[in-house]
Amino acid sequence: MSPKTVETTTAPAAGELPEHVLKFIEQTRLLPHPESYLIAVLQMLQKHFGYLPAKSLDTVSQLMQIPSAKVTGVATFYHFFTFVPKGKHTISVCLGTACYVKGAGILVDRLKEMLGVEVGAASKDGLFTLEVARCVGACALAPVVIVDDKVYANVKPDELVKILSKYGYKPK
Amino acid sequence: MPTTPLAQVLKMRHEAISRLFDAKFKAITRITVGSATCENAAGANPVYDRFVHLFGQNKKPGVALGRVGCAGRCDLEPVVTVISKGKIPVKYVKMTPAKVDKVFESHVLGGKVVEEYTMEHVAGLRQFKKIVSVCHGAGCIKKNLGVEKAFQDAITELGLGDSVAVTRSACQGLCERGPVAFVYPDSTVYQKVTPEIAKKIVEKHLHGGKPIAEHTWSGKRLANRFLPIYGNVQFFGKQLRLTLRNCGVIDPENLDEYLAVQGYEALGHVLTNMSQKEVIDAVTKSGLRGRGGGGYPAGRKWQIAYDQKSDQKYFICNADEGDPGAFMDRSTIEGDPHTILEGLMIGGYAIGADKGFVYIRAEYPMAIQRLEKAIADARAAGLLGKNILGSKFNFDIELRLGAGAFVCGEETALLASIEGSRGMPHPRPPYPTVSGLWGKPTCINNVETLANVPVVIIDGPAWFSSIGTPKSKGTKVFSLAGKVNNTGLIEVPMGTTLREVVYDVGGGIKGGKNFKAVQTGGPAGGCLPESTLDTPVDYDSLAAAGSIMGSGGMIVMDEDSCMVDVARFFLEFTQDESCGKCTPCREGTKRMLEMLERITAGKGKEGDVEKLLRLADTVRKASLCGLGQAAPNPVISTITHFRDEYDAHIREKKCPAGVCAALVTYTIIADKCVGCTACARKCPVQCISGAPKKVHVINQDACIKCGQCLLACKFDAVLRK
Ligand SMILES: Cc1cc2nc3c(=O)[nH]c(=O)nc-3n(C[C@H](O)[C@H](O)[C@H](O)COP(=O)(O)O)c2cc1C
Ligand code: SF4
Ligand code: SF4
Ligand code: SF4
Ligand code: FES
Numbered sequence: 001m002s003p004k005t006v007e008t009t010t011a012p013a014a015g016e017l018p019e020h021v022l023k024f025i026e027q028t029r030l031l032p033h034p035e036s037y038l039i040a041v042l043q044m045l046q047k048h049f050g051y052l053p054a055k056s057l058d059t060v061s062q063l064m065q066i067p068s069a070k071v072t073g074v075a076t077f078y079h080f081f082t083f084v085p086k087g088k089h090t091i092s093v094c095l096g097t098a099c100y101v102k103g104a105g106i107l108v109d110r111l112k113e114m115l116g117v118e119v120g121a122a123s124k125d126g127l128f129t130l131e132v133a134r135c136v137g138a139c140a141l142a143p144v145v146i147v148d149d150k151v152y153a154n155v156k157p158d159e160l161v162k163i164l165s166k167y168g169y170k171p172k
Numbered sequence: 173m174p175t176t177p178l179a180q181v182l183k184m185r186h187e188a189i190s191r192l193f194d195a196k197f198k199a200i201t202r203i204t205v206g207s208a209t210c211e212n213a214a215g216a217n218p219v220y221d222r223f224v225h226l227f228g229q230n231k232k233p234g235v236a237l238g239r240v241g242c243a244g245r246c247d248l249e250p251v252v253t254v255i256s257k258g259k260i261p262v263k264y265v266k267m268t269p270a271k272v273d274k275v276f277e278s279h280v281l282g283g284k285v286v287e288e289y290t291m292e293h294v295a296g297l298r299q300f301k302k303i304v305s306v307c308h309g310a311g312c313i314k315k316n317l318g319v320e321k322a323f324q325d326a327i328t329e330l331g332l333g334d335s336v337a338v339t340r341s342a343c344q345g346l347c348e349r350g351p352v353a354f355v356y357p358d359s360t361v362y363q364k365v366t367p368e369i370a371k372k373i374v375e376k377h378l379h380g381g382k383p384i385a386e387h388t389w390s391g392k393r394l395a396n397r398f399l400p401i402y403g404n405v406q407f408f409g410k411q412l413r414l415t416l417r418n419c420g421v422i423d424p425e426n427l428d429e430y431l432a433v434q435g436y437e438a439l440g441h442v443l444t445n446m447s448q449k450e451v452i453d454a455v456t457k458s459g460l461r462g463r464g465g466g467g468y469p470a471g472r473k474w475q476i477a478y479d480q481k482s483d484q485k486y487f488i489c490n491a492d493e494g495d496p497g498a499f500m501d502r503s504t505i506e507g508d509p510h511t512i513l514e515g516l517m518i519g520g521y522a523i524g525a526d527k528g529f530v531y532i533r534a535e536y537p538m539a540i541q542r543l544e545k546a547i548a549d550a551r552a553a554g555l556l557g558k559n560i561l562g563s564k565f566n567f568d569i570e571l572r573l574g575a576g577a578f579v580c581g582e583e584t585a586l587l588a589s590i591e592g593s594r595g596m597p598h599p600r601p602p603y604p605t606v607s608g609l610w611g612k613p614t615c616i617n618n619v620e621t622l623a624n625v626p627v628v629i630i631d632g633p634a635w636f637s638s639i640g641t642p643k644s645k646g647t648k649v650f651s652l653a654g655k656v657n658n659t660g661l662i663e664v665p666m667g668t669t670l671r672e673v674v675y676d677v678g679g680g681i682k683g684g685k686n687f688k689a690v691q692t693g694g695p696a697g698g699c700l701p702e703s704t705l706d707t708p709v710d711y712d713s714l715a716a717a718g719s720i721m722g723s724g725g726m727i728v729m730d731e732d733s734c735m736v737d738v739a740r741f742f743l744e745f746t747q748d749e750s751c752g753k754c755t756p757c758r759e760g761t762k763r764m765l766e767m768l769e770r771i772t773a774g775k776g777k778e779g780d781v782e783k784l785l786r787l788a789d790t791v792r793k794a795s796l797c798g799l800g801q802a803a804p805n806p807v808i809s810t811i812t813h814f815r816d817e818y819d820a821h822i823r824e825k826k827c828p829a830g831v832c833a834a835l836v837t838y839t840i841i842a843d844k845c846v847g848c849t850a851c852a853r854k855c856p857v858q859c860i861s862g863a864p865k866k867v868h869v870i871n872q873d874a875c876i877k878c879g880q881c882l883l884a885c886k887f888d889a890v891l892r893k
Pocket of ligand 3: 857
């Protein structure tokens with residue numbers, strides 16, 4: 001029994017991928033081992049959408065001629081990828097060793113309480129997604145909290161309200 | 173038109189220096205602002221911008237402004253260094269734009285140092301006019317009979333005690349010239365110092381101001397580049413910076429600056445004067461071992477890859493750095509990206525590869541961006557691509573980004589990830605050197621391993637192997653973090669003891685607390701107690717003590733850290749990162765984690781520790797890759813060294829360090845409580861009672877152990893135990 005190959009009988013729904021990603025996929029076709037750029041493509045999509053929409057994965061599978069089982073397999077293997085839409089801002093608490101030793105666990109608990117969410121989920125108002133990270137390489141400044149691209153150093157639990165207020169957080 | 177690759181590199185350096193000359197190196201005063209992930213997090217950008225703004229308003233000739241990578245003092249960032257010819261560099265720490273205004277006004281324009289912002293002032297150290305640093309490496313100390321004392325005595329005799337300090341340095345790789353002593357800020361190196369010569373140095377040089385030429389050593393070594401920006405003897409004295417030789421010294425985004433400090437000279441030399449075999453022999457002779465954790469001899473790995481017959485070979489730099497608590501590779505790349513490229517190219521030449529990859533974590537955006545720029549600049553300068561420097565050697569480098577999977581640092585998983593698959597390890601053999609990327613011979617080395625390669629080539633394998641211990645040569649970079657005073661990036665000669673790292677370089681434990689353990693090797697390593705502090709840092713000694721060298725994460729823990737919780741933390745990490753391919757790792761770590769969770773929740777049973785050890789043994793022996801094989805290490809080492817803490821959790825249901833939430837209690841110390849009511853107002857379950865100005869009491873049955881009261885109390889009256 002041979003597995004069904006993905007045939008591009010129907011035109012790929014290219015519209016679901018942003019222009020620059022389509023272009024990138026186009027370029028990889030000319031390179032050796034084009035399939036090895038799958039992770040890079042997924043990274044671009046995650047960056048663009050904030051998560052990986054199911055439909056876009058199908059399109060990637062078709063355009064890159066990679067079985068969709070493999071695309072899903074890869075996307076689910078790596079922590080970096082998520083499948084649910086994110087809040088407007090992403091709060092990421094480092095739970096690496098240095099941060100943990102310096103009390104980052106308390107920060108996570110406090111944030112869960114403040115936002116009323118579990119790790120990985122977006123707050124009800126869609127403003128924040130709470131995530132935990134593995135060492136961001138700023139251990140000397142532990143504990144660190146990253147909001148979008150900004151790194152906050154030596155964060156104390158009491159400072160969280162002030163930090164989040166900059167992003168529109170209103171204390172309950 | 174220069175003919176050889178080496179001549180071309182030298183010409184490029186010449187041009188680079190002349191381009192920089194006016195802008196920077198001729199400047200009498202050079203101001204550098206740190207710029208790395210950590211520096212920027214600490215607020216370096218506004219500091220730099222403020223300088224730019226002030227320079228725009230006030231043109232001062234002879235002063236240059238630049239950005240450099242992290243020099244290592246992460247706890248004091250942002251750091252601004254002002255280097256004036258012939259003076260001890262002034263390091264301003266914890267800078268803000270407002271402080272910049274003052275420094276600019278007073279120091280840059282007026283020549284007067286702003287004492288209260290200096291590192292010495294902030295760290296409570298004394299400022300000296302001159303510093304004598306006597307080498308305390310093994311080579312020198314054998315011959316160093318009374319030199320240090322002779323310096324001291326002569327200084328006291330001449331009454332120079334207030335302006336001259338005597339300190340000790342680590343091996344600086346000058347053993348054959350030893351005993352050696354350094355005088356700062358002049359960066360004079362005295363060789364073969366005897367007590368008589370020491371006395372003369374004090375009289376003529378320290379007192380009279382004239383170096384004694386006949387006793388100085390005037391050779392050049394890459395490692396010595398660090399001398400001019402030496403600013404804090406305590407922190408830097410015990411260090412020797414080979415890998416980090418340019419970090420914090422040059423602007424990482426400027427190829428000219430790298431060229432100016434002998435950058436790409438090793439490459440030029442290799443392409444001009446050395447056969448592939450000779451390069452491999454040099455690396456073998458140097459004794460360089462892999463810095464990614466395993467410690468496999470780099471030369472041997474290259475030899476195997478070289479021996480394979482194949483139409484295509486690859487060379488990969490492993491910059492995945494997944495160990496939570498390690499930032500050496502990030503800092504090295506952010507501070508000196510061209511060094512990595514140069515090491516990679518030399519490796520590629522040696523084994524016969526024409527394509528290189530750097531596999532780097534997506535979590536390191538700044539390192540990625542700097543590597544991208546370095547690759548583009550090198551390519552534009554003809555240092556990368558086809559027919560490099562006219563040598564017929566082709567080599568190109570591509571970046572591949574990880575996507576957040578720790579196991580992808582393992583070499584076979586890394587290959588799978590580059591190929592675009594799930595990053596799952598494969599059984600070895602075949603090793604990647606035989607069958608790697610797309611089945612082709614592939615050599616994989618860590619960032620730090622590669623950063624050492626140009627040093628081996630330029631300063632020679634014999635010199636390189638003179639540093640370190642018989643089986644571990646050279647230096648090791650550590651990211652020192654946790655509960656020490658000086659957290660940051662450090663590099664010490666192999667053989668330095670843990671005690672020297674924690675107490676001399678690290679400045680001891682924060683807040684005067686008691687040392688409990690030092691963790692090396694991350695989730696694959698172990699926790700070492702006080703009794704092992706005299707262990708020298710090298711591959712074999714650390715393994716014998718029950719930990720591993722690992723890639724260089726070093727986390728210091730004090731009395732407030734619970735060792736059972738630490739073991740649980742690491743296991744939670746490995747459990748989460750287990751790729752799930754093999755049962756011992758996937759299931760074994762899960763069961764071990766459950767047991768540890770029970771113990772930390774106060775539900776441990778007699779015999780749990782034995783069960784843990786038994787399971788640990790199975791997981792260690794039966795797992796497929798290094799992740800599973802090493803996962804039990806943190807558990808085993810904490811049980812070996814801190815069995816009493818396990819027993820306290822299991823038998824007395826107590827967490828001696830007061831960390832495990834389920835086992836701690838919050839109580840109010842009656843003597844200290846002033847009845848301010850702050851705690852009662854913060855307590856989310858209103859379980860604290862007491863009238864204003866009266867002692868407050870916690871109702872233990874209702875307390876949910878949230879810790880709010882501890883944070884609220886300004887009088888240290890709440891006790892967590
Ligand atoms: C789970 C696991 C994670 C690893 N992570 C890294 C890493 O982040 N960086 C690294 O250089 N080596 C890592 N290694 C070691 C690599 O497999 C490999 O030995 C190393 O990159 C070889 O380079 P070296 O000989 O220069 O050390 C890891 C190994 C294992 C088992
Ligand atoms: S030991 Fe763990 S990480 Fe390694 S292959 Fe087995 S399951 Fe995967
Ligand atoms: S730990 Fe929390 S619940 Fe317990 S007394 Fe303090 S504030 Fe109240
Ligand atoms: S905050 Fe401290 S001092 Fe004030 S009532 Fe509570 S325990 Fe007493
Ligand atoms: S552990 Fe948090 S930055 Fe490293």
